[in-house]
Amino acid sequence: MSDDVDVPESHPRYESLLTRHRIEAGVDMGITSRQGLIAQGRGEAYDYLLGEETIDSADRAERAAAAYLLSAEHAVISVNGNAAALVPGELVELSEVTGADLEVNLFNRTEERIERIAEYLKQHGAEAVRGLTADGRIPGLDHERAKVDADGIGDADVVLVPLEDGDRAEALGEMGKTELVVDLNPLSRSAQVATVPIVDNIIRAIPAITEHARELHEDRDAQRTAIDSFDASTALTDAEAAIRGGA
């Protein structure tokens, strides 16, 4: 990571300060919303209680997520304002390694913000970014919140949704999609309904999924093992124990 941020990498709070710097830059660029700032604060608190590290069960979840992305018919990575602000290059890299599409999908949707986020991802190397067509709908959601690309999330069998709203996570699950959710609160509805809940900071989670994907690439047996050996409810219990009990 080589951001223009005045904090030495040796600083004990480097990752946390860098994260905050990126989020604030996201606001300046018009890609992070107010709700995004509040959500960032919630994440900080859970991560603090988690010990600001990737716990073992989260690493297993990241490996399972990589396997699902690789073995999907059509995988899509959903990108919102905070995800774009925090890990733009990392999302593009994950997309390249797994072959998953990138689709911008916002809880508080405006065309302007979607275009800015798509542009920001392209600045970080993305060749194609979905989300602007918005000709598909997720059943059971309000009009604006239901919009997806018909040939993107609408058509996907596996969706990675970092930092997703609970209603949307639930509705996507009801469409029968395999949902990979990154969420630092193991008690959140998004984490609870996920096929693979990844209770980890997105800053650590996305590069970890990419690393697992590189390892699992073209090894169908290893992909199957990563998926079969992962248990969502155990992962949630482990994460809650880490947060409640101290990591």
Place this chain on the structure above:
Amino acid sequence: MSDDVDVPESHPRYESLLTRHRIEAGVDMGITSRQGLIAQGRGEAYDYLLGEETIDSADRAERAAAAYLLSAEHAVISVNGNAAALVPGELVELSEVTGADLEVNLFNRTEERIERIAEYLKQHGAEAVRGLTADGRIPGLDHERAKVDADGIGDADVVLVPLEDGDRAEALGEMGKTELVVDLNPLSRSAQVATVPIVDNIIRAIPAITEHARELHEDRDAQRTAIDSFDASTALTDAEAAIRGGA
């Protein structure tokens, strides 16, 4: 509470939604900062784990805080952007009941934001608001962060600092002041250095302190009992257990 917010009081998340509404209105008015939004999110997460209720030890802390404010030579309530946005009328009422001064004091200080906050408190009934003179300094802090009114916080023996930064809380403590801190994270430095750490949502804490102050008013013995029977380290341990163990 009678805000212009489209959420019925019966809604299970009423308090949480009202809080968020007030914070967003604070941004619109230019009194809540970006850092304030992130801090709000952190508070939401801790309050969620706490069960979004005032635990017994927090109630005892609120009673002790009321007693300290009433028995002070010169008590000052420090008001930052989030406190002003969340509980403007409640802070004015507490000030009236206890005789404590109100002083605007910001971590990211700008004259404009101080004036807006002072004006907002006056709209909620405050007669005098300190913080604009800024002719005193807290030793050991950067210039802008050190500013206080010499005849306000500078002169106070008891200071209520809701949602205070750790460095400032520590520096105020080193000045020998009795510090009453409202902070939802019992592990934060502000809570750790406080004479009375109040681990509760400010939305619940300020009215609770006012209620205790009404009861303890002119009863010196009861004030002494509330102070003597309060133990800060027990309160912090209780709060952490509630957050870690589930309320």
